[in-house]
Amino acid sequence: MIEVKNLKKGFEDKLVIKGVDATMQAGKCNLIIGSSGSGKTVFMKCLVGLFEPDEGEILYSGNDLVTMSDEEKKETRKQIGMLFQGSALFDSLTVEQNVMFPLDMFTKDSYQDKLKRVNEVLARVNLKDANKKFPAEISGGMKKRVGIARAIVLNPKYLFCDEPNSGLDPQTSLVIDQLIKELTTEYNITTVINTHDMNSVMEIGDNIIYMYQGHKEWEGNNKEIIFNKNEKLNSFIFASEFLKDAKDMRMLEVKGKIDNDRNMDELLNSDEDVLNS
Numbered sequence: 001m002i003e004v005k006n007l008k009k010g011f012e013d014k015l016v017i018k019g020v021d022a023t024m025q026a027g028k029c030n031l032i033i034g035s036s037g038s039g040k041t042v043f044m045k046c047l048v049g050l051f052e053p054d055e056g057e058i059l060y061s062g063n064d065l066v067t068m069s070d071e072e073k074k075e076t077r078k079q080i081g082m083l084f085q086g087s088a089l090f091d092s093l094t095v096e097q098n099v100m101f102p103l104d105m106f107t108k109d110s111y112q113d114k115l116k117r118v119n120e121v122l123a124r125v126n127l128k129d130a131n132k133k134f135p136a137e138i139s140g141g142m143k144k145r146v147g148i149a150r151a152i153v154l155n156p157k158y159l160f161c162d163e164p165n166s167g168l169d170p171q172t173s174l175v176i177d178q179l180i181k182e183l184t185t186e187y188n189i190t191t192v193i194n195t196h197d198m199n200s201v202m203e204i205g206d207n208i209i210y211m212y213q214g215h216k217e218w219e220g221n222n223k224e225i226i227f228n229k230n231e232k233l234n235s236f237i238f239a240s241e242f243l244k245d246a247k248d249m250r251m252l253e254v255k256g257k258i259d260n261d262r263n264m265d266e267l268l269n270s271d272e273d274v275l276n277s
């Protein structure tokens with residue numbers, strides 16, 4: 001679990017994160033959403049220690065990252081896995097070497113032990129035959145899976161994913177989302193995901209934090225977001241007519257109002273206030 005208390009971060013005279021309180025739960029996918037410039041990246045960079053906050057606490061299992069010693073920070077960082085936007089693989093290294101990299105950096109294990117662990121995680125992300133391939137030889141979805149394998153190879157307690165679906169088609173995005181969700185539950189990882197992908201929000205959003213101009217404007221899960229009454233959040237997530245209709249359909253479905261014999265358009269356009277009845 002990561003607890004964030006009154007986090008503030010600014011640049012020169014501009015406050016970007018304006019006193020955020022949030023709890024990232026273990027074994028859950030904690031999603032950070034919000035429009036461009038709302039502060040998601042700065043918030044995440046504070047959480048992983050890439051930016052030092054101006055004020056506030058970031059408690060990793062009760063231990064404040066901001067005030068801990070360099071030695072404690074190093075230990076905490078070892079427990080953090082990162083999946084970067086665009087996967088960030090080393091082009092000159094094979095898949096196997098890319099995944100082995102954190103083991104080379106942080107362990108003194110024998111080559112055989114490291115290879116065993118690499119093969120375990122590659123099998124876990126369904127990439128059994130890709131060891132000797134170079135990043136240029138594999139698809140975007142496979143690169144993401146290599147990125148995930150590398151992020152979990154040290155058995156992290158915390159996993160940070162920056163836009164894990166960027167550049168992927170909707171079907172591959174779904175596979176990657178499900179993989180992240182499964183690993184999160186299986187290994188009880190506190191997973192924090194910065195995303196613009198509404199599909200991910202609905203599929204894997206156990207805990208969703210909506211940022212608006214540096215504040216936490218709303219927090220809830222993927223069921224609650226459908227029924228939320230926050231105007232700012234609704235104009236953000238249901239920006240298109242299509243999504244608004246999809247929301248109405250979903251609400252009807254959840255409310256058990258869908259009757260196969262009734263025409264959906266008729267139902268949505270009728271004077272009957274079905275959504276609020």
Ligand SMILES: Nc1ncnc2c1ncn2[C@@H]1O[C@H](COP(=O)(O)OP(=O)(O)OP(=O)(O)O)[C@@H](O)[C@H]1O
Binds near residue numbers: 040
């Ligand atoms: N290193 C920096 N120096 C100065 N200002 C910065 C720095 N990093 C971010 N900002 C400012 O902080 C604000 C929030 O930026 P941030 O990148 O966190 O937004 P975001 O929500 O992640 O946007 P996007 O969805 O486009 O990635 C922006 O106004 C940005 O210009």
